[in-house]
Amino acid sequence: MTPEEFQNEAAHLRQSLVSEAMQYVRRADVAEDIVQDCLVRLWDMHGDLRSPMAALARIVTRNLCLDFVRRTPHTEDVAQLPQVDEADGTAERHEAVDRMMDIVTELPLVQQTVLRMRHIEGRDMAYIAHTLGMNEATARKALSRARMAVRNEYVKRYQEKAI
Structure with missing residues (x-):
């Protein structure tokens, strides 16, 4: 050409x-x-x-x-999040997040760590696996199980259909 x-x-x-x-x-x-x-x-x-x-x-x-x-990391800076305003429904979202974080604290330590590193710190799976001394597939499985455990417990406790 x-x-x-x-x-x-x-x-x-x-x-x-x-x-x-x-x-x-x-x-x-x-x-x-x-x-x-x-x-x-x-x-x-x-x-x-x-x-x-x-x-x-x-x-x-x-x-x-x-x-x-x-x-690109898929997390937001907490300082840039909008302030809680009772009138527009962000309070309900913050309450749901607080409920989920309560459930996360009850998970086994590995699941807790993987979930926090991935969703709060925004780390990639290779970094998480290396840090925890496991292969990437095991870290992904732990993350998947942690997500399922949080979802199931949330639905059980608060009787909502989905997160």
Whole structure:
């Protein structure tokens, strides 16, 4: 593919790639960066590409988005959480979290630790497994069992259908 062909095709694809990336990352600035990275990678191999390159561009964009989502911690800073306001229902959410944390304190130590490291500290599974001296599959299983135990106990105690 010639540089001119690549530029024309990239110009036509750019907006659709950005909208596809937005579905994964939900942030315009990150989506733009991911599409830019995708186009740079495709440019590096433009001599070997054939037209149309839309399918390859979508796959590269999707994979870059998934990499970003996996690397990004899924926790929020407690200081940035909104203050409890009795009028809008956040009090009920905070009460539910307090109930769950009470249940977490009753779990076996390994499950407690895995759950706290994953959801409160935002650690990845490899780090948790290494820290606790177990393989990653065992850490995932402990996390799964801890989540199920918390859910089951919450439903049993408070008779709600789901968390």
